Amino acid sequence: MQEVTIVIPVYNRAEYLPRLFRSLLTLTYKSVRVILVDNGSEDQSLLLCQQFAEEAWFPVEVLEEKAKGASKARNAGLNACTTPWVYFFDSDDELSSDFLDLVIPLCEGRDAVFLPTCQVQGAKEYVRPFKVTAEPGYQILSLMLNSPSMLLRTEWLKGIGGWDADLSVWDDWELGIRVLLNHPRYAWYNRKAFHKLYVHDISITGPSMSHNLEGKMDCLKTIYAQLESNDDRKAFYLRTKIIEGTLRAEGTLKTLSGFDAEMSDATIWMGRFLSFYTRWGGRGAWRLAIWFCQKS
Numbered sequence: 001m002q003e004v005t006i007v008i009p010v011y012n013r014a015e016y017l018p019r020l021f022r023s024l025l026t027l028t029y030k031s032v033r034v035i036l037v038d039n040g041s042e043d044q045s046l047l048l049c050q051q052f053a054e055e056a057w058f059p060v061e062v063l064e065e066k067a068k069g070a071s072k073a074r075n076a077g078l079n080a081c082t083t084p085w086v087y088f089f090d091s092d093d094e095l096s097s098d099f100l101d102l103v104i105p106l107c108e109g110r111d112a113v114f115l116p117t118c119q120v121q122g123a124k125e126y127v128r129p130f131k132v133t134a135e136p137g138y139q140i141l142s143l144m145l146n147s148p149s150m151l152l153r154t155e156w157l158k159g160i161g162g163w164d165a166d167l168s169v170w171d172d173w174e175l176g177i178r179v180l181l182n183h184p185r186y187a188w189y190n191r192k193a194f195h196k197l198y199v200h201d202i203s204i205t206g207p208s209m210s211h212n213l214e215g216k217m218d219c220l221k222t223i224y225a226q227l228e229s230n231d232d233r234k235a236f237y238l239r240t241k242i243i244e245g246t247l248r249a250e251g252t253l254k255t256l257s258g259f260d261a262e263m264s265d266a267t268i269w270m271g272r273f274l275s276f277y278t279r280w281g282g283r284g285a286w287r288l289a290i291w292f293c294q295k296s
Contacts, residue, residue, distance in 0.1 A: 001032045003083040004029070004031065004100060005032075005034070006024075006083075006088075006089055007035045007074055007086060007088050008090065009070045009090070010038045010039060010046075010073075011041055011073070011114050013041070013045050013091040014045045014094055016028050017045060017048045018048070020089075020095075021048075021052045021056075024056065025057070027100065028098055028101055029098075029100035032100060032157070033058060033083060034056070034061070035062075035063060036052070036091075036254070037075040038062065038064045039065050039070070039072070040065075061080065062204070063076055063080060063193050069165060071163035074163045075163050077246075078154070078158065079162075081154050084155075085151060085152070086151075086153075087150075088148070089147065091150070092198055093195060093197045094196040094198075095195055096146050100199040102189060107151070110187050111184035112150055112179060113189060114130075114149055114187070114189070116128060116130040116189075116193040116194070117146070117148050117149055119197045120191045121199040128197070129286075130144040131142050134183075134184070136177055136180040136235075137235035138178060139177050140239050141238065141239055141286045142286055143176075145172075146173070148197060156184065160178060160179070161178070164222060166222070168212060168215035169216055169219060170215075174219055177223055177226070207218050209247050209252075210252040213247075213254070220259070224236060233261070233262070237263055238274055238292070239289070240259045242275070242285045244275045245275040245279040248278075249278065270296075
């Protein structure tokens, strides 16, 4: 039986931790460990984590990472991980009790297993976009892989650098792209979607596209520097134009330049359309971008 460590960064989540802990206790997979990494919380989060470690039926390690940032906390958990597999989850969400039982059988001979997840926004619950593929371009446009969408072989993840500790936002999008760019031996579990991932205004990403824009620009530059194929760069360019349209809709007159090297005239025109379409309230721009990339 493959042993798995679930790494969970925690920062000022005392309100949500009881919900997370209740879901952890329902796990039916027996060969599991949990590492909780408190990232300098100013509420009762650390105390709650310590209390949970004493009550849980599985081993729980509580670490403290003083350097601020979710990626730094995740890397602290990754460095402490001694099991063959590692899984990252967020402290304000709920795990499905059976997900490891269903996903672990796909791990043999793999570096990564991908799985769809459910998102909750108010009274609405829906499956996050996903496609059974390992194309970086699809991840660039759809953002289908976030941290709970990836079960990763520990040493393989360490070998590609773990989490980028220099990023303050969109770090799971970047990691998903980097995972695919490194061509893992992978499998998809797609028979059902797992977990409840809650959307709220206090998330790291923030309530708007313009929130922490400097951090988001850092992430865009980091990802762009990793791309080598024309197809991936085309997908990335179109994603930046969708972001540009969102910024303009919010009243931030921002043109995202520097990502259009060697783009064809047709791609540049499509980028302009996506920016305009998004600015004026068009929905599903990323699907239009995927359609364009497949046809061109």
